[in-house]
Amino acid sequence: MSIIAEYKALEAQIAEQQKRLEALKGDEKLKREIEFESKLRGLLAEYNYSLKNVIALLDPQASKGAAAPKGARKERALKTYKNPNNGEVVETKGGNHKILKAWKEQYGAETVDGWLQ
Known part of the structure; x- marks a missing residue:
């Protein structure tokens, strides 16, 4: 592919991506998610908490890990x-x-x- 063809292809991709970005900027669902995330991060900062702390608080089993405990092995087949x-x-x-x-x-x-x- 010649360099000018590659340039034009990239230019077209950028234009398409910009259209998609503009469409997303107007999406109400995205705006609500961004607002929720910013409020949540502000609340976490206010109480000096991290996401790990919140997960451990809401689901104590998650912090222990979903994997089998060390030393446990799969049962042998008969x-x-x-x-x-x-x-x-x-x-x-x-x-x-x-x-x-x-x-x-x-x-x-x-x-x-x-x-x-």
Whole structure:
């Protein structure tokens, strides 16, 4: 793109943005929001409060954070293994199951992992 074409394109974009800005300046809803924000900020300054203080006052749980507490982990999914040789079923949430370990020793880990339902 030539530099003059780029200049004209930018000029057109600026003109469009100025039209949108003028339209917003006349919007009553925007005027009310601006008035509310300025009054709120004035009130906060008058009482020496910040937005964080107000949020903590109105919603104490929000200041603690929505994330899970440290050390908490997602619950493990229940896994079901069925031995095709004898039809025995083992349900476990971890790999530290006595029968499952014996199967892996006897048949091999890859084979037993294939029995996962």
